[in-house]
């Protein structure tokens with residue numbers, strides 16, 4: 001069998017939990033202000049998963065929406081890649097759970113770990129599988145449930161991150177288009193600039209690690225900021241040049257949504273106006289591996305991308321990692337909204353363990369915030385969606 005020449009995005013979709021956490025809500029948790037967060041990051045609000053949701057459930061909804069947009073059936077997918085740093089469990093893979101939840105019987109499924117660059121790394125993997133002939137349709141998902149891994153006493157980190165999932169279907173094609181230039185980098189000297197100390201072989205979780213707050217994300221913000229501003233532009237430029245193009249040839253950049261000032265620095269570094277940068281971090285915060293595919297889906301569905309456009313997806317993250325894909329868009333953008341509407345999150349179910357139940361997954365500080373008058377409007381602990389609320393719940397709602 002001769003290898004297909006190109007790998008195109010044929011489907012895209014995203015999912016964000018209903019619950020919203022605003023900067024004003026965060027003012028009640030840590031010593032911060034809405035004004036500080038907006039001016040230093042550009043963020044205004046982020047989505048927070050409810051107790052019945054997991055990374056796999058959000059990934060499955062986004063994945064099914066991408067499959068619907070592509071006009072495919074779940075069993076047309078022969079490889080499922082889930083990029084995440086917040087898997088449901090260390091094992092099995094989140095991708096294995098997603099495979100069953102979307103109703104696929106034949107795909108190989110695996111997770112990709114490259115932190116916030118994970119979706120771009122997974123996309124590059126999908127491109128390699130498709131162009132080599134090893135797969136015809138690959139479902140690439142970035143999904144994160146970061147709000148369960150944050151220290152709500154640490155104002156340096158807890159204001160930055162949110163939950164959500166985005167996905168694309170990458171399909172074989174003999175027509176030109178798809179990825180034209182790919183650049184991936186890893187710089188281990190930054191390995192402990194963003195990290196999560198416990199839960200791995202170096203320091204398995206225990207009462208002691210929990211007492212030391214080692215189950216939460218830690219970050220050196222300024223060092224990470226320096227790496228991001230230096231690397232995002234250089235990685236994007238390398239991928240654009242591999243495509244035989246110049247930055248001015250690119251119609252839209254889809255950058256990792258970590259900080260508006262980082263995105264502004266990328267635009268400046270590439271000598272481009274900010275209207276070439278897609279931005280939605282004001283409504284999502286940083287959703288790590290989900291950030292680029294959520295932004296891509298919103299960009300296409302809002303008419304910012306049309307067939308023939310050249311776009312660059314570019315990300316950086318823990319590791320330190322970075323990655324960029326320069327690609328030519330070929331799909332009909334109008335398909336996206338119907339694909340999003342085709343999947344109801346309440347119809348998607350992830351297999352649960354037998355004879356085991358988790359502890360309440362919502363961090364105590366978030367749960368406490370939710371119970372306060374003026375707190376977020378939808379109960380986070382709605383374990384069974386659509387079940388009638390207890391009579392007292394209304395008192396805490398806005």
Ligand SMILES: CC(C)(COP(=O)(O)OP(=O)(O)OC[C@H]1O[C@@H](n2cnc3c(N)ncnc32)[C@H](O)[C@@H]1OP(=O)(O)O)[C@@H](O)C(=O)NCCC(=O)NCCS
Pocket residue numbers: 031032033036037040041116155156159194219221222224225228258259286288316317318
């Ligand atoms: C985290 C980040 C927003 C901080 O912004 P900054 O302008 O660099 O701020 P600094 O870290 O220099 O801190 C400045 C001051 O604000 C304080 N500060 C930090 N977070 C604060 C908050 N949420 N509210 C109010 N003040 C805060 C700091 O304590 C510091 O006070 P000090 O001068 O008294 O020590 C920024 O460094 C950043 O975006 N880094 C990259 C993070 C990232 O992208 N992570 C994910 C990678 S995928």
